[in-house]
Amino acid sequence: MLDIPAFRAALLAWYDAQARDLPWRTGPAAGKAGARSDPYRVWLSEVMLQQTTVPHAAPYFLSFTQRWPTVSDLAAVEDGELMAAWAGLGYYARARNLLACARAVAAEHGGVFPDTEEALRALPGVGAYTAAAVAAIAFDRPANVVDGNVERVMARLFAVEDPVPDAKPELKRLAGDLVTADRPGDWAQALMDLGATVCRPKQPLCDRCPVRPWCEGFRTGAPETYPRKLKKADRPHRHGVAYVLTRGEATALVRRPPKGLLGGMLGLPTSDWRDRPWSDAEATEVAPVAGAWRDLGTVDHVFTHFSLTLRVLRAESNGEGDFVWTAPDGLAALPSVFLKAAKAGRDRLV
Known part of the structure; x- marks a missing residue:
């Protein structure tokens, strides 16, 4: 006792x-x-x-x-x-x-x-x-x-x-x-x-x-x-596309919807996040603007309840779209998943 x-x-x-x-x-x-x-x-x-x-x-x-x-x-x-x-x-x-x-x-x-x-x-x-x-x-x-x-x-x-x-x-x-x-x-x-x-x-x-x-x-x-623990279930894995649209040194950001994951935050334009990878045609079709999108590989990120692989596509702006144009030093305030993709989109381009 x-x-x-x-x-x-x-x-x-x-x-x-x-x-x-x-x-x-x-x-x-x-x-x-x-x-x-x-x-x-x-x-x-x-x-x-x-x-x-x-x-x-x-x-x-x-x-x-x-x-x-x-x-x-x-x-x-x-x-x-x-x-x-x-x-x-x-x-x-x-x-x-x-x-x-x-x-x-x-x-x-x-x-x-x-x-x-x-x-x-x-x-x-x-x-x-x-x-x-x-x-x-x-x-x-x-x-x-x-x-x-x-x-x-x-x-x-x-x-x-x-x-x-x-x-x-x-x-x-x-x-x-x-x-x-x-x-x-x-x-x-x-x-x-x-x-x-x-x-x-x-x-x-x-x-x-x-x-x-x-x-x-x-x-x-x-x-x-102690404490005793149950075996963890496998974490689901999802796939998406992140679009790094640039205008000189500036990068296009969008305000995410107020509800849901990363709600209300500025982030890169993305496709939906789903259970299967996006093909080249699908990724281009849902891009935020038409353009000469170049594939710069992938980045991976782990959230609490799922992991994510994002294909990173980059293009130079043709003047279309309603975006928040952000200088390189402003990207540091992005959620880490978008910061990874933005860095990949800018650093991998040769």
Whole structure:
């Protein structure tokens, strides 16, 4: 039987000494001195960190908070400007939800985030995890904050045999049993830090773990085998054509539809993405304009749910079409799949 008070005391003491220094975090020492986390910074960081690592997200966070220091500042941004600033973080639906939430907080809450999970969940694009994280970290509410790191800690701590994702409800329940009204924000971040720095997915550092005495996974001798996992299904593969249309040094871009993958982003004109390759005739037929299209090979890209091979065709503009003509230095803001194709279209031409 887990001794919850002793377990919590050990983990919080470790967090007080070993907490990561993160740009959005109010550390435990500052918290004890009365400092409070800014809900805007907590929310922004949590959205950025979904499907993104801390080292990758941190520069974006610093850039965003310098350009838009408050949620009301962010709410006033044009959609295209926000999407360009988000480029490289991936999962662009998050950027659309970010803007929708910021505008709702500014318009309906006077630029002040609500302080309960229920009210946070009512904001556009805010799910159960983000609401719990903001409630706990920014407002010190006793919320159950469960991300992938916390799931891994729970699976090892209790040696949960059911594989994920089926085990997720049980892992969340187990984590919830450990939440109390004592330092809930620090508790949530302590569990996250433990999973990120010690109870790592591979080669966990059990010799450094402050809660090893209570860990059933450690007792098995193979903690790295938790959480148990089902065999992943093969990722589907799709094919498309990317069109690099140039006018001197400028490249033609189009605004993608607001809904769907990479919605609202600037990108290269493309064909549909389908299960079979495009023939030369098909690729030319659906090109954005008629022209002398040259085949410059392919680029590959992997999304979360499928992989993609894009044929890259290039032509010089004949003046037709409604495009956003972009200089070479502006291409860096493209989503990575289009940046790969644009570079191939310009670099491979001889």
